[in-house]
Amino acid sequence: MTRKYGLKDGLSRFFINNAVPIIFIIFIAFAIPISGFSGPYLIQELFIRVGRDSFLVLSLLLPIMAGMGINFGMVLGAMSGQIAIILVLNWGVPGIGGLFLAMAVATPMAVLLGWFSGVVLNKAKGREMVTSMMLGFFISGIYQLIVLYFMGKLIPIHNPVLVLSRGYGIRNALSLLTMRLSLDNLIPLKIAGISIPVATYVMIGLLCLFIWWFGKTKLGHDMRAVGQDMGVSEDSGIKVERTRILAIILSTVLACYGQIVYLQNIGTLNTYNGADQTATFAAAALLIGGASVVSASIPNVFIGVVLFHLMFLVSPMAGKNLMGSAMIGEYFRVFVSYGVIALALALYAWKRLKERERARRSLRGGKES
Amino acid sequence: MLRLRQFIDRAGWPRIIIGLVLLSLFVVAPSVGVRIDASLMDTIIRFGMNGVMVLAMIPMVQAGCGLNFGLPLGIIAGLLGATMSIELGLTGVAGFAGAIGMAIPLACLFGWGYGVLLNHVKGDEMMIATYVGFSSVSFMSIMWMVLPYHSPTMIWGYSGQGLRTTISVDGFWSKILDNFLAIRIGPNFMIPTGTILFFALMAWLMWAFFHTKTGTAMTAVGSNPDYARASGISVDRMRTTSVILSTVYGAIGILLYEQSYGFISLYNGPFFMALPAVAAVLIGGASVNKANITNVVIGTILFQGILTMTPSVINAAIHTDAAEVVRLIVSNGMIVYALTRATRKSR
Numbered sequence: 202m203t204r205k206y207g208l209k210d211g212l213s214r215f216f217i218n219n220a221v222p223i224i225f226i227i228f229i230a231f232a233i234p235i236s237g238f239s240g241p242y243l244i245q246e247l248f249i250r251v252g253r254d255s256f257l258v259l260s261l262l263l264p265i266m267a268g269m270g271i272n273f274g275m276v277l278g279a280m281s282g283q284i285a286i287i288l289v290l291n292w293g294v295p296g297i298g299g300l301f302l303a304m305a306v307a308t309p310m311a312v313l314l315g316w317f318s319g320v321v322l323n324k325a326k327g328r329e330m331v332t333s334m335m336l337g338f339f340i341s342g343i344y345q346l347i348v349l350y351f352m353g354k355l356i357p358i359h360n361p362v363l364v365l366s367r368g369y370g371i372r373n374a375l376s377l378l379t380m381r382l383s384l385d386n387l388i389p390l391k392i393a394g395i396s397i398p399v400a401t402y403v404m405i406g407l408l409c410l411f412i413w414w415f416g417k418t419k420l421g422h423d424m425r426a427v428g429q430d431m432g433v434s435e436d437s438g439i440k441v442e443r444t445r446i447l448a449i450i451l452s453t454v455l456a457c458y459g460q461i462v463y464l465q466n467i468g469t470l471n472t473y474n475g476a477d478q479t480a481t482f483a484a485a486a487l488l489i490g491g492a493s494v495v496s497a498s499i500p501n502v503f504i505g506v507v508l509f510h511l512m513f514l515v516s517p518m519a520g521k522n523l524m525g526s527a528m529i530g531e532y533f534r535v536f537v538s539y540g541v542i543a544l545a546l547a548l549y550a551w552k553r554l555k556e557r558e559r560a561r562r563s564l565r566g567g568k569e570s
Numbered sequence: 571m572l573r574l575r576q577f578i579d580r581a582g583w584p585r586i587i588i589g590l591v592l593l594s595l596f597v598v599a600p601s602v603g604v605r606i607d608a609s610l611m612d613t614i615i616r617f618g619m620n621g622v623m624v625l626a627m628i629p630m631v632q633a634g635c636g637l638n639f640g641l642p643l644g645i646i647a648g649l650l651g652a653t654m655s656i657e658l659g660l661t662g663v664a665g666f667a668g669a670i671g672m673a674i675p676l677a678c679l680f681g682w683g684y685g686v687l688l689n690h691v692k693g694d695e696m697m698i699a700t701y702v703g704f705s706s707v708s709f710m711s712i713m714w715m716v717l718p719y720h721s722p723t724m725i726w727g728y729s730g731q732g733l734r735t736t737i738s739v740d741g742f743w744s745k746i747l748d749n750f751l752a753i754r755i756g757p758n759f760m761i762p763t764g765t766i767l768f769f770a771l772m773a774w775l776m777w778a779f780f781h782t783k784t785g786t787a788m789t790a791v792g793s794n795p796d797y798a799r800a801s802g803i804s805v806d807r808m809r810t811t812s813v814i815l816s817t818v819y820g821a822i823g824i825l826l827y828e829q830s831y832g833f834i835s836l837y838n839g840p841f842f843m844a845l846p847a848v849a850a851v852l853i854g855g856a857s858v859n860k861a862n863i864t865n866v867v868i869g870t871i872l873f874q875g876i877l878t879m880t881p882s883v884i885n886a887a888i889h890t891d892a893a894e895v896v897r898l899i900v901s902n903g904m905i906v907y908a909l910t911r912a913t914r915k916s917r
Contacts, residue, residue: 328696328697335909336906339898339906350892532711536712539704542705543701546701547687554691
C-alpha cells in the first residue's frame with residue numbers, strides 16, 4: 202500500500218490538502234489593491250479583529266479533537282454570555298469588573314447548557330454537526346422567549362434604558378458604553394501609530410497555552426482516542442460519553458467567554474440577531490484556515506481569522522470599485538462564509554468516501570487503480 | 571391500557587403533546603374571543619400554501635438522502651420561474667403555468683447538480699445540504715441584483731436596476747388557485763378548493779410515482795443500499811433522481827405558496843424556508859429515513875394549526891405576540907428530537 206511520494210506528488214498533495222487557504226490568499230491578493238485600502242489601516246483593523254474573534258474560534262477546537270466535528274452549538278455559550286451581559290448592565294457594574302462579573306455569572310449557565318448539548322449530541326452520534334446546528338436554532342428560540350418576554354416580567358430589570366417601551370423585554374440594541382474596550386484598553390500600547398489590545402492578546406495566549414497543555418493531559422489523550430474510534434476507546438476503559446460531554450461543556454464555556462470578549466470590543470449588543478451568526482462565522486474562519494472537520498490546530502485558527510477578516514474588510518470596497526455597488530460585496534462575503542463551509546465539508550466527506558472505497562478495494566486484494 | 575401505550579410508543583411524545591396543545595387551543599379559542607371558523611380557514615389556507623413544499627421531503631428521505639435541508643435550492647428555481655413569468659408579462663393561468671413551466675427545467679438542472687454532489691458525500695448529506703441551501707440563497711442575492719430584469723413592477727424604482735425584496739403578484743396570478751372553485755360559507759369561512767385540489771394532484775403524483783418500478787427501486791435504495799445494488803439497481807442514479815424530484819417539488823411548492831400569499835420574497839426570503847417544511851413532515855410522524863404522504867398531511871395540518879392558533883389565542887389571552895418565538899421553538903425542537911431519535915443505519 203505505502204509507496205514513496207515524489208516531489209511532484211508531494212506538491213500536488215500539499216495543494217489539495219490546503220486548497221481552501223490557497224484559494225483565499227489568491228483572492229485576497231487580487232482584492233486588496235482593488236479595494237484601495239492603505240497598509241497601516243488594514244494592519245490596525247486586523248489587530249483589532251484578530252483580538253476580537255480568535256477566542257470564539259479557539260472554542261471550536263476541543264470538540265473537533267473529540268471527533269464531534271464543528272460544534273455549531275457554540276451559540277449556546279454565546280447566548281449565555283449575552284444574558285450575563287444584560288444582567289450586569291442591569292446591575293450597573295462598569296468597566297473590567299463588570300466584564301469579569303459577566304463571565305462569572307455566565308459560567309454556570311454555559312456549563313449547564315453545554316452539558317445538555319453534550320447529552321443531546323450523544324444521542325445523535327454520526328450526525329453531531331447538523332444536530333448541534335439545529336440545537337442552536339432551538340435554544341435561540343428559548344433565548345428569545347427569555348429575553349423578549351420574561352425579562353422585565355419574571356426576571357426583574359430595573360434599568361429603564363434596557364427595557365422596551367412596552368414595559369418588558371430587552372431593547373434591540375444595547376450600548377455597552379460602560380464596558381466598551383475595557384479589556385482591550387486595560388494595558389494600552391501603541392507602536393508606530395497602531396494600537397494593540399495587549400490584555401486581550403494575553404488572554405488569547407493563555408487560552409492557547411491551556412489548549413496545548415490540555416492536549417497533553419490524560420483527558421486530552423482520552424479525547425483524541427474517542428475521536429479516533431469510539432468502540433476501541435470504550436473497550437480500553439475510556440468513558441466515551443462522559444468524555445464527549447466534557448468536550449462540549451468546555452467548548453460552550455469558552456464560546457461564552459469568547460462572546461463576552463467580542464462584545465466588549467464591538468461595544469453594542471445586538472440582542473436578537475447577534476448570536477446566531479457567531480457559529481457560522483467562527484466555523485468559516487476555522488475552515489478557511491485550513492482545518493477540516495476532523496483535524497484543527499491553533500495555527501489554523503489564526504491563519505483563518507486573518508484571512509477571513511481580510512476578506513470581510515476588503516470585499517465591500519472591492520465590490521463597490523469593481524461592480525459599482527457595495528451591496529454586492531456585502532452579499533458576496535455572506536456567500537463566501539456559507540460557501541466555504543459547504544465546500545470544506547463536501548471536500549472532506551468526499552475524501553473520506555474515497556478512502557473508504559480504497560480500503561475496501563485493498564481488502565479484496567485488488568490493485569489500486 | 572396496553573393499546574394506549576402502544577399508541578404512545580408509535581406516535582411519540584412530542585406528536586401527542588403537539589396534538590393535545592392544538593386541541594386545547596381550539597377549545598380555549600372561543601372563550602378569549604377568537605373565531606373558530608376564521609382560525610380553521612387560516613389553517614386550511616396555510617395547509618394548501620405549504621403542503622407541496624412538505625411533500626418535497628418524501629423522495630429524498632425515502633432514497634436515504636435524509637431530510638432535504640437544501641430545499642432553498644428548489645425554492646430558488648421556483649423564484650426564477652416566477653420572476654421570468656412576470657418579466658414576460660404573462661398573466662392569469664398562463665402566468666402561473668408559465669412560471670411552473672419555466673421553473674421545472676431549472677429545478678431539474680439544479681437538482682441534478684445537487685444530487686451529484688450529495689452522491690459524493692454519502693453519510694453527511696444533511697449538513698452539506700444545509701450549507702448548499704444557505705450558500706445558494708446568498709449567491710442568488712447577488713444574482714437578483716445583477717440579472718437583467720426590466721419589468722417595472724419588479725425592479726427598484728429609483729436606481730432602475732436590481733429586483734425588489736418583495737414583489738407583488740397582484741394583477742398577474744395572485745390567488746389564482748385559491749379562488750378557483752372556492753367554497754364560501756358565511757363571511758368568515760372559505761375553502762381554497764383550487765389550492766387543495768392542486769395539492770391533492772401533487773400528492774397523488776408522488777404516490778403514483780412510488781408505485782412505479784423506479785419508485786419502488788428508490789425505496790429499496792433507501793432501506794438497504796447493498797441489497798439494492800445486488801439486485802441491479804444503480805444506487806447513485808436513484809439518489810440523484812430523488813434529489814431532482816425533491817427540488818422540482820420545492821420549486822412548484824414555492825409557486826403555490828406565492829399565489830396564495832400574493833408576494834414573491836427574494837434575497838433572504840428563502841433562507842429558513844426549509845426548516846418549517848422539515849419540521850412539519852417530522853411532526854406528522856416521519857423519521858430521518860422514512861416518510862409517506864399521510865405523514866405530510868397530518869404533519870402540515872398540525873404544524874400550521876399550531877402556527878395559526880398560538881398567535882391568535884395567546885395574543886387575545888395575554889396580549890403578547892410570541893408567535894415567532896413559538897414557531898422557532900416548536901419547529902426546531904421537533905427537528906432536534908427527530909435527529910436524536912433516528913435509528914442509525916449500519917454504514
